[in-house]
Amino acid sequence: MAKVIFQVDNNMYSNRTTIKIGGESGQGINTVGRMLNQALNRLGFFTFANREYPSLIKGGVASYQVDIADKKIYASAKKNNILCTLSEKSFHTYIYDLLENAIVIHDGKDVELSPDEEIFVQKNNIQIIYLDSVKIALEAGGIEIMANVVLLGYIWKILKLDVNILIEEVLELLEGKKIDIEAEKACVLAGYNHPSYRDTLGQDITLPSPSLSRKLLMSGNEALALGALSAGMRAFYGYPMTPATSIYKFIGETANETKVVVKQAENEITAVQMALGSMYMGTRALTATSGGGFDLMIESISCAGMSETPLVIVLAQRIGPGTGVPTWTGSGDIYTAVRAGHGDFPRCVISISDIDSAFTLTQKAFNIADKYQLPVIILTEKQIAEAIYSTENLPNIEKIEREISKGENRYQTTDSGISPRWIPTKGLKPYLHTSDEHTQEGYSTDIAQQVKEMSDKRERKLETLKTEIPEPQYFGNQDTEIIFVGSGSTKNAVLDAQAAGQNIAYLSYEYVYPLKTDKLLKLANENRRLILIENNQTGQLGKVIKEECGYEFKEKLLKYDGRPFFIDDILDYLNK
Amino acid sequence: MALDIKEYNTTVQPTWCAGCGNFAIHVALKKSLIELNISPSETFISFDIGCNGNGADTVGTYGFKGLHGRSIALATGAHLANRKFTVFADIGDGGCFHEGVDHLINAIKSNYDMTILIHNNQNFALTTGQATVTTPKGKKMYAQPHGSPERNLDIDNFILNLHPTFFAKAYSGDPIQLTEIIKEAVKHKGCSVINISQSCPTYNKEMTPQWFNENILKTNTITEYDNQSFDQAKELLNTANTTKKIYTGIIYQDTTIPTFYDNLESRKGILSELTEEVKEYNIKNLLKYTNS
Known part of the structure; x- marks a missing residue:
């Protein structure tokens, strides 16, 4: 096996704590992750949770990662403070994604580390704890499935949080299900108070102070x-x-x-x-x-x-x-x-x-x-x-706009290209929608002039729509030299890096077609460094932009291995 | 005031061949609506692509001429949006059994309250006479100078075995009977399927009006035929196969199966239609269901 080189930079994680639960599909990692996430939000933390899983029902390697911060975060970090593994395979898969002084809670027998893993663990002062959560659950008077909350209790202890909040959340989530409340409580406490815990665990984990205003998930x-x-x-x-x-x-x-x-x-x-x-x-x-x-x-x-x-x-x-x-x-x-x-x-x-x-x-x-x-x-x-x-809340609701009108001809030609449309209603003039090229009345036609006229009418709608569509949104300081340009989830990793103190900006294309390019071209003319960032192989948004205005990106950061952009990717690229 | 057939017509003249069965099918369709007192603005017809769909702009109801093979699927969406409309899916045997057979199967399964009119002329006529699933084996068709190499399928038994809640057979040369059948199909609360044998003087020359007249038997002339009996319907179609005859009339009807909409828990007790309900909705009460 080739030697892996690791560079762990704890600085960019100063504002967050990350916990990953790993295991096989079907082992209940989503339950543990979801309960953990809910309980953290009950305390008022902002979190971002992401699931990785294979396309199968049982087996493979899957994970549920929760990132904790004191303000909104919309992307995962790659490296973790705490890793809780329910299968040996997930232990080996995720061990290298740990930060310095990280903690591994492995549910099961002791794992044999490879020489590389051994070096990595030593070098980064990673502490590994082996728990038999099923045994602990049974001894606490619970049943096998309650092993989940034993692990939760243990993680909660490392986070130094109030165990009563966790118990409240667990019971609320299980409400309506046939459960033994006392046994659930006992199992959470058995994990929380497990003798293997020592104060040195998670010493450098400092959670932000919780706001106690419950968040929406x-x-x-x-x-x-x-x-x-x-x-x-x-x-x-x-x-x-x-x-x-x-x-x-x-x-x-x-x-x-x-x-x-x-x-x-x-x-x-x-x-x-x-x-x-x-x-x-x-x-x-x-x-x-x-x-x-x-x-x-x-x-x-x-x-x-x-x-x-x-x-x-x-x-x-x-x-x-x-x-x-x-x-x-x-x-x-x-x-x-x-x-x-x-x-x-x-x-x-x-x-x-x-x-x-x-x-x-x-x-x-x-x-x-x-x-x-x-x-x-x-x-x-x-x-x-x-x-x-x-x-904390969703944006305000948008007003419904439909532009329902009345007219004689359903496909009447207009300057805007938009024809009158009315809801089919008893007493109103019936009309035909048709996939045939048609006249203004909606009748099929192959007369050259009408074919062109209708095609032009439809195309005018695009021009009208363009007047309504906004320029891409700019996030960052106005004089920032480095600007990432993208759409979709790439925004979140860039804004994460920005929040971690990087002087970079993001130009966010929400309207991909038709799209506006004035702002982009203005930035390009100012000799700012524009970097196309996309989660695909060929820079597809870049192609649409080029078709619209001829601008070709000189720099492209493209990732197409199925993984999202992490804050780490942005910083690595900039360090290159 | 009585409705007039002119209200169901447009200024467009049909482009079908002389003697095409489509003329009579559309007349019967319009006539049945008049007799049921259903106006053009209370009717929605989804047209397929093919000779049947080429009559779309000659019908003055609300309508949609969409894609080949998809008229049934589109009609189901229209029906669910506003059940005050009488909804038809107009489709040929090619579109229905080749391009979009899944839609027929599932519309029957779901039992939407609508009527499917299958214009069965035993070929793809608009593209000048290719074989369909109903073309007899060996018949010389477009690009098949030695005859169609494939057997045809028994579409009637196929439909019946799906347990449709209304299944009828008709003939374009008998628009009076067809009108009566369409009226019954519209009145039936559920998915009504009518397989209409349609004369095609251009590409199905063998099946002349004389041939049809000699080979058609009406179910209402069979004493004690009970179209509520699935077994009798099966037997009738088997007899049709062995005797090489076509039986027209309501082959089978089951009024005990609820429609798709009636089975929806979410719509119990709701009197409005989806088209009347488009307004801003306060999602506050839904927030407790997130992170599920």
């Missing part, structure tokens, strides 16, 4: 679903595909409260066609999928473009073509979203980057779809979709 997909519901979405049509599936889950599990219609369609083509049918009729419907499912929807996107039917699709990206690496992140479908579908037709592509933008931009997506009568694609990524963010 939600995933990017949950925030997106909440945005859609806020915008009056009344139907969801889905077909399972990671990492879009949890949008369906949230909308489905809350349907009795929201009264929306939820339908698991037989495939993605049906899902998008149902959305088209519902949108034609005048309600708001949503469908969500990932790359492969999106490919199946593409003909329908072209149909929506031609027939001028509002449509909103979520494209939750993972890495790679084909089946790719199904449970890992990336943003390699930007170009697909921008170019999807045969023929020339206007569309809008929006990229979200966190829960706030997921909530707000999903509402805007519906407004744009309704107003401009075209398909809108919302891009998200596994890293945003499934990560758990904590926040």
Whole structure:
């Protein structure tokens, strides 16, 4: 085995503490991680939690990492202060991701370290504790499954936090389930008070003072679903595909409260066609999928473009073509979203980057779809979709804008390109939406002049839409020399590095198509150092920018191994 | 005031061949709506691509001419959005059994309250006569000078075995019976499927009106035929196969199965339609469900 060179820089972690729970899929690491995260937020800490897992139900190596800070953080750090492993394989997988003076709590028999691991552990003063959490649980009067809360209790002790808060949270999370409350409590305490604990553990972990105002915890997909519901979405049509599936889950599990219609369609083509049918009729419907499912929807996107039917699709990206690496992140479908579908037709592509933008931009997506009568694609990524963010509140709700009007001809030509559209209603003039090229009345045509006239009318909608779309948002000091340019989750790692004291800025493209480039070109003309940062192989946002304005990035930071950008990647790049 | 067929027409003239069964099918469709007193602005028709869909702009109801094979899927979305509308999916045998057979199966399974009209002319006619699943083996078709090498499938048994809640067969040459069947299909609360044998004088020359007249038997002439009985329906289709006859009429109906919408827990007791409910929604009460 090649010798691995490690450079651990604890400075950039001064503002946060990171804990990783590792194990096999199906071992309950999500339960431990979720309880830990909830309890920390109950105390008022801001956290960012991220799951890594393989595409299988049992086995493999999976993890749940919680980063703790005193202000909003939207990205994980790569290296950890505490690692809790439930399988030997996860021990070997994650051991090198530890900081100096880190602690490993291994649930199981002693692990045989490789010579490299031995050197690493020595050099970084890593302390390894072996626990038999099942045994501890049983001895405390609990049952096997309560081993989870034994581990939680132990971690809690290292964090030097109030055990009563943890107990309250554990009991609240288990509410409604058939549990033995006393045994659960006893198991938490058995972990918390375990004799193997010594004061030297976690000496250099200093948590920020908790604010005691409980934070909201939600995933990017949950925030997106909440945005859609806020915008009056009344139907969801889905077909399972990671990492879009949890949008369906949230909308489905809350349907009795929201009264929306939820339908698991037989495939993605049906899902998008149902959305088209519902949108034609005048309600708001949503469908969500990932790359492969999106490919199946593409003909329908072209149909929506031609027939001028509002449509909103979520494209939750993972890495790679084909089946790719199904449970890992990336943003390699930007170009697909921008170019999807045969023929020339206007569309809008929006990229979200966190829960706030997921909530707000999903509402805007519906407004744009309704107003401009075209398909809108919302891009998200596994890293945003499934990560758990904590926040004090969501942004204010957006006003619904639909521009429902009346007219004689459904496809009437106008200067703005936007034709009158009215909701199919008894007594109002019926109209045909059609994927055939058509006259202003909606009748099929192949007359050259009419074909061109209608095509021009649709294209004018794009020009009109462009007047409404904002320039990309700039984060950072105005005179900063180094500016990263990107979309989606890349923002979060750059802003993390910024918060850690780096004098860098980020230019955030939320509207990927059509997009604005005046601000970008102005910065380029000021001879600032513009670095394209993307979670894909070919710099797809860069290509869209180049097509729009001819600007070619000289520097590109591209990562396409399925992993998100960490603060470490940004600093490493700058140190190069 | 009685409705007039003119209200269901547009200024566009059909482009079908002389003698095409589509003329009669669309007349029967319009006539059934008039007799049920359903106006054009209360009707939604999802059209497929093909000769049937080429009549989309001759029908003055609300409509959507979408993609090949997808008219059923699109119609289901329209139906769920506003159940006050009478919803049809218009589709050919090619679109229905080749490009989009999954939609037929699942619409029957879900039992949406809508009507599927299958224009079965036994070929892809608009692209000038390619074989479909209903084209007899050996028949010379486009690009197949030695005849279609594949067997055809028994689509009637296929549909019936999915236990549709309403399944009828009809013939474009008998628009009076077809009108009555469409009326029953619309009145049926659930997914109604009508397989309409449609004359195609250009690409299905063998099946002339005379041929149809000699080979069609109506179910209502069979004494004691009970279309509520699945077993009798099976037997009828088996007899049709062995005797090489076509039975028209309501083959099977089951009124005991609830529709998809009626089964939705989330819509119990809700009287409004989804199209009436688009407004800002306060998500405050949903925040307790996050991080699930």
